[in-house]
Amino acid sequence: MLDDIMLAVDNLTHQSARHGIKPGKVLLDNDDEWDGDPCSLVQDLVHLACDYIHKGDEKGDESADTGGAPLLYTISLKLFAIAHCFHPQDDAAVLCGMGQAVSDLGFCGEAVAILEQSLELNAEDHVTLLHLGTAYHDNGQLQDSVAMLEKGMFAAAKAGDHYHCSECLRKRGNAFEELGDFKAAAKNYAIGMEMEPAEAEFVSARAMCVKNLGQTNKATALLIKAKELYQQAGDEESAGHCVVEIEEIRNSKTKT
Numbered sequence: 569m570l571d572d573i574m575l576a577v578d579n580l581t582h583q584s585a586r587h588g589i590k591p592g593k594v595l596l597d598n599d600d601e602w603d604g605d606p607c608s609l610v611q612d613l614v615h616l617a618c619d620y621i622h623k624g625d626e627k628g629d630e631s632a633d634t635g636g637a638p639l640l641y642t643i644s645l646k647l648f649a650i651a652h653c654f655h656p657q658d659d660a661a662v663l664c665g666m667g668q669a670v671s672d673l674g675f676c677g678e679a680v681a682i683l684e685q686s687l688e689l690n691a692e693d694h695v696t697l698l699h700l701g702t703a704y705h706d707n708g709q710l711q712d713s714v715a716m717l718e719k720g721m722f723a724a725a726k727a728g729d730h731y732h733c734s735e736c737l738r739k740r741g742n743a744f745e746e747l748g749d750f751k752a753a754a755k756n757y758a759i760g761m762e763m764e765p766a767e768a769e770f771v772s773a774r775a776m777c778v779k780n781l782g783q784t785n786k787a788t789a790l791l792i793k794a795k796e797l798y799q800q801a802g803d804e805e806s807a808g809h810c811v812v813e814i815e816e817i818r819n820s821k822t823k824t
Contacts, residue, residue, distance in 0.1 A: 659689075663686035667699055683700040697716055701714075705746075710743050710747050714743045733763070737759055741756040771793050772809075787817060
């Protein structure tokens with residue numbers, strides 16, 4: 569069975585290599601390097617699959633014919649499926665990865681089902697909570713998304729995972745905005761500003777929320793701060809957007 573798995577993985581990696589895409593993670597090259605533990609092979613498959621997801625995120629919306637994101641997400645999903653078949657016992661990490669790949673391919677309802685199954689196996693896993701919250705959002709379940717991302721935020725903070733905690737805050741704020749709850753979104757982004765004072769995105773997002781709440785002076789002050797942070801990061805395009813918003817607020821005041 570190991571030979572069949574290696575052949576399937578080789579076919580997938582060769583498929584992407586034809587488009588100039590190579591994984592950063594190399595799977596075990598031969599039986600001698602494999603210690604006989606199924607879990608070790610499953611972990612390598614999962615790492616390889618995650619690498620393809622990350623490369624798909626980097627590719628963005630490029631065409632699959634040129635080695636773009638859809639091709640890479642599909643390869644990732646197949647690798648997770650191989651891992652799941654080889655290790656048929658319920659594996660939360662494998663299911664989480666499969667759910668993420670399915671979600672990236674746009675199958676939101678299916679992703680929700682897979683990620684909920686993963687969460688049943690590991691209810692405190694903050695990565696699964698983040699991806700499930702994201703899948704809920706993409707599936708139009710905004711209230712569920714807010715609740716799940718809050719759980720993910722606290723679980724990530726408890727685990728000391730600053731990155732995933734920040735991502736939960738970012739996506740939770742977006743969900744609040746789509747629900748029209750700008751007050752809750754602004755409060756959410758304020759927490760993000762405390763966590764990452766140099767992160768301009770939290771500042772600008774909070775600015776737009778307080779602008780929608782009619783607090784134009786506060787919005788202007790936040791936009792000025794966001795502009796400075798974007799400029800410090802070398803992001804002149806985003807800084808320019810802040811300038812446009814500032815001018816729009818000032819012009820609206822002049823008219824009134």
